Amino acid sequence: MHSSAVFLIEFGAIILCLGLLGRLAARLRFSPIPLYLLAGLAFGEGGLLPLGTSEEFVAVGAEIGVVLLLLMLGLEYTAGDLVSNLKTQYPAGIVDATLNALPGAAMALLLGWGPIAAVALAGITWISSSGVIAKVLGDLGRIGNRETPVILSILVLEDLSMAVYLPVVTALLAGTGIAAGSVTLAIALGVAGLVLVVAVRYGRHISRFVSTDDPEKLLLVVLGLTLVVAGIAQQLQVSAAVGAFLVGIALSGEVAEGAHNLLAPLRDLFAAVFFVFFGLHTDPASIPPVLLPALALAAVTTVTKIATGWWAARRAGISGRGRWRAGGTLVARGEFSIVIAGLAVTSGIDSDLGPLATAYVLILVVLGPLTARYTEPLALRLTGLRARRAAPDTGAGTGPDAVVPDQDTPVSRP
Amino acid sequence: MSTARTSRTPLPGIGVRYDLTTREHRHLSVVAHRDGSRTVSAYRHDDPDACALSVRLTGQEAEALVDALKPTHHSPTLLSTTELGLVAERIELSGTSHWNGRLLGDTRMRTETGVSIVAVLRRAEAFPSPGPGFRLAGGDTLIVIGTREGVDGAAAILGRE
Numbered sequence: 001m002h003s004s005a006v007f008l009i010e011f012g013a014i015i016l017c018l019g020l021l022g023r024l025a026a027r028l029r030f031s032p033i034p035l036y037l038l039a040g041l042a043f044g045e046g047g048l049l050p051l052g053t054s055e056e057f058v059a060v061g062a063e064i065g066v067v068l069l070l071l072m073l074g075l076e077y078t079a080g081d082l083v084s085n086l087k088t089q090y091p092a093g094i095v096d097a098t099l100n101a102l103p104g105a106a107m108a109l110l111l112g113w114g115p116i117a118a119v120a121l122a123g124i125t126w127i128s129s130s131g132v133i134a135k136v137l138g139d140l141g142r143i144g145n146r147e148t149p150v151i152l153s154i155l156v157l158e159d160l161s162m163a164v165y166l167p168v169v170t171a172l173l174a175g176t177g178i179a180a181g182s183v184t185l186a187i188a189l190g191v192a193g194l195v196l197v198v199a200v201r202y203g204r205h206i207s208r209f210v211s212t213d214d215p216e217k218l219l220l221v222v223l224g225l226t227l228v229v230a231g232i233a234q235q236l237q238v239s240a241a242v243g244a245f246l247v248g249i250a251l252s253g254e255v256a257e258g259a260h261n262l263l264a265p266l267r268d269l270f271a272a273v274f275f276v277f278f279g280l281h282t283d284p285a286s287i288p289p290v291l292l293p294a295l296a297l298a299a300v301t302t303v304t305k306i307a308t309g310w311w312a313a314r315r316a317g318i319s320g321r322g323r324w325r326a327g328g329t330l331v332a333r334g335e336f337s338i339v340i341a342g343l344a345v346t347s348g349i350d351s352d353l354g355p356l357a358t359a360y361v362l363i364l365v366v367l368g369p370l371t372a373r374y375t376e377p378l379a380l381r382l383t384g385l386r387a388r389r390a391a392p393d394t395g396a397g398t399g400p401d402a403v404v405p406d407q408d409t410p411v412s413r414p
Numbered sequence: 415m416s417t418a419r420t421s422r423t424p425l426p427g428i429g430v431r432y433d434l435t436t437r438e439h440r441h442l443s444v445v446a447h448r449d450g451s452r453t454v455s456a457y458r459h460d461d462p463d464a465c466a467l468s469v470r471l472t473g474q475e476a477e478a479l480v481d482a483l484k485p486t487h488h489s490p491t492l493l494s495t496t497e498l499g500l501v502a503e504r505i506e507l508s509g510t511s512h513w514n515g516r517l518l519g520d521t522r523m524r525t526e527t528g529v530s531i532v533a534v535l536r537r538a539e540a541f542p543s544p545g546p547g548f549r550l551a552g553g554d555t556l557i558v559i560g561t562r563e564g565v566d567g568a569a570a571i572l573g574r575e
Contacts, residue, residue: 076427085426134427141468144431144443144455149423156426254538257448322463 010054014043018272029139031132033334034365036272037358040279041287058277065274066339067230067244068267071222073130073159074248075256075263079200082249085156092150092312093157099304101126107297113350116172120344123165124357125301129334130155132365136329136372147322150313151329162336163192163242169340170239173347188238192246199250207255215262222251222259223266241339271335278338279358281345286355294359302367305330306375320383321376328375332368337361452476502532502559505569509552512574519546527567529560 017039018032025032086093104125108118133155137143167188174184199206210225212218226247233243251259309327318326341357420432429447436442441457450473455465471479507513513521523529534541534548535555541548558568 081424081426084424130427138470141455141465143425143428143445143453144457144465144468146463149425149431152426152428261449318463319461321461325464 007054007057011057014039014054014058014273014276015269018276022272030369031135031332031334031365032272033129033132033275033338034362036275037279037338037362040276041282041284041358043276043280055280058273058280061270061273062277062342063240064227065267065270065272065277066241066342067226068263069271069274069335069339070162070241070245071226071248072260072263072267074245075251075260076130077156077159077249078252078256079196079203079249081156082160082196083200085153086160089153089157089312092154092308092315093161095311096154096158096308097126097161099308100301103297103300103304107293108353111293111352113353116175117344117350117353119169119172120340120349120353121356123169123340124337124360125297125333127158127162127333127336127340128155128305128330129332129336129365129368130159132332132334132368133329133372136332136369139369140373142325142329145322145325147313147316147318147326147329150316150318150326151309154308154312154330158336159245163196163245164189166239166242166340166343167192167237169343171237173344173349174237175347184237187236191233191236191238192242195243195246196249199246203250203252206250207252210251210259211255215258218255218258219262222255222263239343274342275335275338278342278345278354282354282358286352287359290352290356291359294356294363297356297360298363298367301333302331302364302371306371321380324376324379325372328371328373331364331371331375333361333364334368454479499561500559501562501565502557503565503569504535505556505558505565505572507550507552507554507556507572508575510575511550511552511572513550513572514552516550517546518544518548518550521550521571523558523568523571526571527560527564529558529564529568532557532559 018036021035021039022032025035101122104121104123105118107125108121109115113121133151137148137151142148168185171184171188210218210221212221226244229247230240230243233246234240248256306324306327309330310323313323313326337357338361341354341361344357345354418434418436420434423431423433425431425445429445431443431445433441433443441462443455443457445453445455447453452471452473453468454471455468458464458466518531518534523531531544532542533556534544534550535557536551536553556568556572558565560568
């Protein structure tokens with residue numbers, strides 16, 4: 001058979017498989033991410049069907065997938081969103097980072113993987129999945145809930161932190177010496193900061209430059225610009241993903257809306273390819289040995305995320321039940337943990353990190369929607385039992401009602 | 415009667431939430447999504463942070479609902495009615511309209527029907543009081559004022575393919 005024919009059949013079969021898996025996921029009302037990862041595991045090294053010719057294209061597709069994932073994330077936010085969240089919610093961000101990154105770092109050190117792997121694993125356990133969580137909020141009809149802004153602002157802060165964290169992790173993984181490493185790091189942070197300032201100040205002008213009425217041209221301009229910036233960022237050791245994220249931030253208004261609609265199908269395609277690619281490079285046989293640490297890590301970081309959400313919601317004046325809902329919703333980890341793990345694996349870090357991350361994400365991407373749904377009733381039942389023994393006290397009904405100024409003023413009839 | 419006020423909460427990555435507390439101390443909110451759809455929610459009594467009802471509406475459904483909610487009820491496409499028998503309507507030109515690219519003067523609308531064209535809405539712009547030299551395009555929305563018969567006549571003229 002002709003090699004191009006083999007390629008078409010192979011790549012087509014992968015995409016077709018993903019499509020069918022996606023339909024299955026939709027039927028089960030689940031995120032398709034775990035199924036894509038499992039598909040990758042099934043196809044790759046040590047799997048059922050090793051791939052040949054399409055391997056290289058899938059690798060490039062995976063790169064583009066990461067870039068598009070982050071571009072779309074950047075498009076979701078305006079620079080103003082980021083700045084205002086940073087100003088008002090930074091304590092929640094700090095609590096979130098501390099509680100959820102430390103278990104990952106501790107686990108890597110316990111397993112004897114060294115400090116660089118610890119930084120990578122810290123990121124993997126820290127960042128919640130915006131994609132999964134946004135979908136869960138919509139599915140559960142909680143978009144209008146009062147704890148939702150708390151959840152969203154934590155996600156915003158995490159995504160913003162990625163813009164700093166990814167260059168750091170890239171520099172560390174590059175394995176340069178301390179001196180060269182810190183120079184790279186300074187350059188990386190400088191560039192990220194500069195782009196962020198430019199986006200906040202001159203985002204309008206960039207958007208005007210890109211703006212066009214014709215969808216085809218808009219698609220080409222936005223995609224081209226993003227890939228060029230991502231490539232330059234990669235060259236400067238800032239990591240392509242961050243470059244793409246910053247492009248997304250810089251574009252705003254109508255352009256962002258248009259680009260969002262045009263690029264969504266592309267993102268879906270290449271992001272799926274990215275998850276498969278990650279699975280391809282993980283040998284299924286390597287998962288059972290790391291299953292126990294993955295389970296332990298998932299259990300600990302589920303509890304810490306719930307605590308984070310609970311604390312942040314309390315800080316925002318949300319009553320007891322909403323606090324549990326906020327905590328449970330934040331548990332899902334997903335695309336970002338895999339992005340970080342992908343960076344770590346391609347740089348040749350400890351070979352068990354990839355399988356551990358895969359197992360960890362598989363567990364939490366499945367568990368996350370469930371905790372979002374059931375944390376509140378479970379917590380109420382548990383605390384209710386305790387409350388029944390002690391004095392009955394429910395925080396609901398008096399919490400946020402009392403702290404709504406300018407609304408609850410009684411209406412005087414003339 | 416004091417005016418009811420809504421408070422505004424930004425939802426990063428989703429849109430904006432507008433909250434309203436009614437005189438009976440029930441909470442309502444509308445989430446304006448970026449894509450133009452809306453989520454209308456009513457809050458529970460026992461848990462004021464959670465929604466008892468949450469309905470997602472498309473832009474058009476939201477407009478229909480707003481229309482039914484408006485205290486001065488009128489038919490859907492009317493901007494306003496007066497006691498004088500005048501009506502104002504939005505009339506949209508289809509993409510394949512006969513008038514696509516032609517001048518407003520060519521429609522001879524005022525001569526034929528006696529209506530006035532107050533403004534033309536094109537995407538996010540409005541062109542107030544367009545003259546006869548104004549060039550129409552498919553997708554434009556014309557705001558037309560006249561008698562009931564006149565406006566119906568104008569709609570027939572503008573409907574030419």
